Amino acid sequence: MLLEVRDLQVEFRTRDGVAKAVNGVTYSVDEGETLAVLGESGSGKSVTAQAVMGILDMPPGKITGGEILFQGKDLLKYKEEERRKVRGAEMAMIFQDALSSLNPVINVGDQLGEMFTVHRGMKRKEARAKAIELMEHVRIPGAAERVRDYPHQFSGGMRQRIMIAMALALEPALIIADEPTTALDVTVQAQVMDLLAELQRELHMGLILITHDLGVVADVADKIAVMYAGRIVETAPVHDIYKAPAHPYTRGLLDSIPRLDQKGQELYAIKGLPPNLMHIPPGCAFNPRCPMAQDVCRTEVPPLFEVDADRGSACFFWRECLDDASRD
């Protein structure tokens, strides 16, 4: 396994109390595999990724338990300096908004080249040549002329390509993409996603794709982990989940996608709001919003039941859920 996150727990200690952002997340990614982490804002998907990267702001954040095994070694036991050498070279991250993720006062060639000067000790001139090569690799037209341009001179899609190039510069084994297409036009989204998937195949990297866009996921992911209130509520190979969700929350998400064949009908929405992470409801965190909730859901926290060899659901009634889905 390339990356295994085991029972990760992250808290944020604020003046108003302790927010439990991640409560025992377990997931894994293999080389060449794409894991999509789905969830609403505040479900802990980005925080988990930041913990994996080691860029969580601590304080106020604090990792209170769990392991992050990267190529078999627990990253949480690394010293900060060792950790830093892993970042960028072994694992890299792509952020949501590429404009704000690029330094506005440094031209893109220098920013890309920095990856080589810092990690590989290259000279500036060599690094610039590598930067142009990378820009061509992510298909930025006229790379050689544009290498001295500043980020604001590129369009949104081009900037995200540059971010991708930066993340891939040192051919890391793992890429974490945190909503890489959210800030882009729909047409550009598809291109950027295709590019990312293609480069991933080419370099045989593990990819963790954090998103709340189910449409993006279906095309590129191998497996899915659905998060809710800091826990994984369902994990499954991508096709199984679309065919028949085994958790009422996943079902709610799928039902909330607008569909062409439902023109004129009211769009389904999961009622209620995600829980306040300082006061997560007892039992299953989803129970106040769940149409299937029973008494047991309000008192006991459901473990991740094994639905299948490679599939799990944190719902006491996953069987009913699957049955419902197959009846529809």
Add this chain to the structure above:
Amino acid sequence: MPEQPPYEEEAHHHGPEGPPPEDLAIAPTGFGGTMDLGTSEAETLEKTPGGPEGTGPREKPRSLWSDAWRDLRRNPVFIISGLVILFLVVISIWPSLITDQSPLKCDLSKAQQGSQPGHPFGYDGQGCDVYTRTVYGTRVSISVGVLATIGVALLGSFLGGLAGFYGGMGDAILSRITDVFFAIPVVLGGLVLLSVVTSNTIWPVVGFMVLLGWPQVSRIARGSVITTKENDYVHAARALGASNSRMMLRHITPNAVAPVIVVATIALGTYISLEATLSYLGVGLKPPTVSWGIDISSASAYIRQAPHMLLWPAGALAITVLAFIMLGDAVRDALDPKLR
């Protein structure tokens, strides 16, 4: 859409129609990097006649600094204040360019006399040539102002920058220390601290200004670093393996330095007037150093009999301070269009 040509989205670039007419979307939107995508996409749609990538005459890549410079060159306030300052700097280095006399060669028999041929500003109370003394006074004023500003900017941005970047206890302690310094009245502090100094150089005055001035810059630098370090590109740099020192020097400093430059430029003018104030009170520079403050002080007793002795150095002081403050304003406008 599987069959579309690969690059529908065109990069932001002005094609062969030449330089764009005052386009807003490409103009720098400050160092926060907060240009919203809305604007940029709209701009992309507007520029339909743009040619394919990499053809036609390319505009030069523009950084924040080159943009600021372009703005400055068009700003009459900058041009006027810049020329005045250039003139002042030149004569402070080579005062003999515009006067061939010595400021220390005085003739008591001519004391307090008015304008005469060859001595356009007249004579002061000691019979020294006011014109020559005013010219030579530039050197002290400019040196004190520039040195104090450099000291304040370096010390203040160093301490404030570190406090802002690391936060925590060090930051809390530094913030309280700056509060203490802010509470010290400058003139009173000068009277107390400088009255015990006997040195005849400008260094005690410069040192005093740095001591009392750094908290102002430190506070600005701290705030600026705190805002800048929350930017995504700093997080991104960290996620790609940048060390703390690299993040500070390469990603935060260039983006956080503009407010410090602005404050420092404006402060330069006030340090010059502070030097004059302290010299006037007798605790700043001391004769035989030639300083506007000293001359104003000695002339003030005779303002009714011989006002010219006071007006010329005071006028020079006013023009110098004004020039630096105007320059600071112009620099601020150029570096941070949002502040306008």
